[in-house]
Amino acid sequence: MSSKKIRVLFTISNFNTAGSGKVVYDLVKGLDKNKFDISIACGSSEGSFFKVIESLHVPIYIFETKVPYRPYISLPFRIVPIARFYKQHDFDIIHSWQWSNDWTEALAAHLVGKKWLYTKKAMGFNKHWQIKSYLAHFIITINEEMGGYFPNKKAQALIPLGIDTSYYSPHAVTSYTKPADTHFHIITVANLVPVKGIQVLLEAMARLNDSQVKLSVLGDFDNAYGHAMVALRDRLELQDQVAFLGKALDVRPYMKSADLYVIPTLDEGRKEGMPMALVEAMSMGLPVLGSDITGINYVLKDFKALLFKAGDSEALAEKIQNLKELDSAALDVLGCKLRAYCEAHFTMVTFIKAHEALYTKMMSHEVL
Template structure:
């Protein structure tokens, strides 16, 4: 280890979307540089968010830090190439933000003798490789309570729970732009509902759109922000193209101007497949004083558990419809109070300062343990 700095390598496949990328960005920009020296490794330099990360001025490696398992005959030799990369650069800790159950990366780190930690961001444990990945890791960072009880009850020594976080100075209460409002065809008297998500089927966007259509209220407008080129997104745009009150905005690097125009944020994720860990989007909305409604599922429940009336049964159009009506009918005083409470929840429980401090302490603990072993 360098006498002065602890060298942390963050591995992430790409910066095509800003979900995990934002967390890596926050960690790299927030680490105490008198103690830590962060670097990043990814598969390629594409993606809208890559330029933002590049501007941080840290070293970025473009290198395949995982390997396919087949052909099996050459698997170990391919792992040793990754191991040699890790060893050559003398990293002190490797922190993976890869979404998959890959075991080649933690195996390479183990062969290199470097402490390895990965962040388990999404629900899902079907593959046996998740257990193997966890056993090969020095620590696993889990982001919600259900992960601890569902997946790590028999290996609690491996797991630590750190909720994801956002920068509440970046996401602050803001008035919407009148120019943008006009461009989107919105009136100041409209009730604007927004959902921000990577448009894949598990996000359950049609639950929201069907609930709004059943309300049949001309004041309600819906903004759907997120990548709109997937098969699911194409299906949604085709299915709802006749409804002028539903607007598909596409992927936006900065969602704050759209959140500022909204009255309500809805995250209608289904209770199936690769569900939420701790989604960033509702936290960003809450930090901007926006009321959030969400499915009563893992991850979202961690955020909204102190607001039980703001959760609805996943896939339940009628339940969501009733929740939207309730929010629309709140008095101005109750609405303002709920908005304030939601921002306070994010400031108190999901602050970026605590997020960075917890990671710094873990890295120091891993390095100390590795030196003494």
């Protein structure tokens, strides 16, 4: 095989609401630049994290690599600019991190003979996912159940998302503030949409009926669901216990100040592929609780006692109470076990090596 660098284009909708933005950043940063020439294409430059992406000093194109399917009769003409973009920059591999079931960027890649793969980030499958999967030269799954969506696709592999455990470390944060008059501080991090189940966590807080338990909700709540959750907090008279803090570029100080991380996602809709905020909390040595659904139960498969029935606020309140009654030493032991698990299963080093090997094999046609 030629010693020429493999030119890889990462495509992503944006670095504002896309939850995998930090993963893509770490992957681009870690890939061997002697072997790979990396570029990024995204639909927008919005969000404070985009400035962090720019610090990678790789070519970033504000270019939409997908178009609406309909009307189908004009689709071949509408994908031509995407195909021309791929060809103009002579990319060898296009790796899609788009969250949707769009397959038009794959079609454009086939039009100019470029290899195209995608990382399946969320649960869910329909006819458009079938088309996308058929067109993909390779599929990366991030939990054990995803492979069941395409049992006849040999060109696939499970590569769990990786995390920089030195960055997400309790020792990497020295400045943090715990909310005043707090005996037990809970945190959750999410883009506030209905499937995230924040109402379940609020209802669990009300069931606890303990004014010394505080909850911090990190994530954009300036939308209909976010406003509804603020209103629910007020109806439950939890104004002194629950704070909606909006988005934070760096969640580590908030996690460092917390005693518990909770992810209450519902068992419906897109669900979770592999929730990185949960893995980040674990890597920070923070005890966690999660709803027993695909994605979350994959990350916590060796910690089943930390799972609760999705949508069940009573079960969640009971789990919180049980952890709250542990002394600080016992909570520290649990946090250390969770961090050690991340270091054993979800390291960025393993994640990057798996991608380097895959890209190399794709160019040698070994996986096709």
